[in-house]
Amino acid sequence: MSSERIGFVGLGMMGLPMAKNLVEAGYGVTVFDLNPSTVADAQKFGSDSAESATEVASVSDIVITMVPDSQHVEAVIAGGNGILVGLNPGSIVIDMSTIDPEVGKKMAALVEEKGSNFVDAPVTGGVMGAEAGTLSILVGGNAAAFERSLPVLNVLGGNVAHMGPVGSGHTTKIANQIIGAAALAGVSEAFVLAKKAGLDMQAFYEAVKDGAGRSWALETLGPKILDGDFDPGFMVKHMQKDLRLADQLAAKTGTAIPTSALIAQLYRSVEVSKPDADSQGHQALVQAIEMISNEQARR
Helix, strand or coil, X not given: CCCCEEEEECCCCCHHHHHHHHHHCCCEEEEECCCHHXXXXXXXXXXEECCCHHHHHHCCCEEEECCCCHHHHHHHHHCCCCHHHHCCCCCEEEECCCCCHHHHHHHHHHHHHCCCEEEECCEXXXXXXXXXXXXXXXXXXXXXXXXXXXXXXXXHEEEEEEEECCCHHHXXXXXXXXXXXXXXXXXXXXXXXXXXXXXXXXXXXXXXXXXXXXXXXXXXXXHHHHHCCCCCCCEHHHHHHHHHHHHHHHHHHCCCCHHHXXXXXXXXXXXXXXXXXXXXXXXXXXXXXXXXXXXXXXX
């Protein structure tokens, strides 16, 4: 068993299987989440539980946060019952959420005031990657903190990249999401066009999946679209949040991202189409193209 004690705050669709992988790798893991049922699930696979993020930090050497948005990271780190209250000097806080890089830098400064280090390490690869331990992990932080964090990150991911100082991981993830959203938009348009033009959809998919248009979106989400499977591995509302972060970063840097802005509008049409539409998997982007085209891209 590793001597590093791990704390894990945030046991959602991604966080729970990530915590499980750490336990199975031999780490002692203490968890906290606002949802008692997910804490109970974590206890079943061998995690200890805590009553607050403060308590998690007090018994941990490395504390991982995996929560939805910037305000949640601020709350679990700097809030009244947050990590900073219980953080031991010499610890590392690893934020694996996708948030505003400036919020990450602010949290890093607060953590450093407590004699510890902060690493931003957002992930790509979805729930399947979290379960399999094959996530791509995009890391920002100083070299010493990265090297100390690496054994833990290698349990969670198959590709761990050190992108530079604090904020670099969050920035890389935001740019990555632009690529993913654009690829999915292309798949959505192509599928609806092929269906409406009378092509056999299975034959179409098999013909193009290994060609020049090959992508993770096509390989992983294409079959789900064809089956009408919109169960979430990554929710519409979370992609919308990431596109909002991209828009904010683009405004700050003076970068034109017109394609991403259009995709955000298409997602908005999906969000308002029916109750809880924003909790669908982000492959539901195709529904916007289907509504406009009056055709469903199914097998």
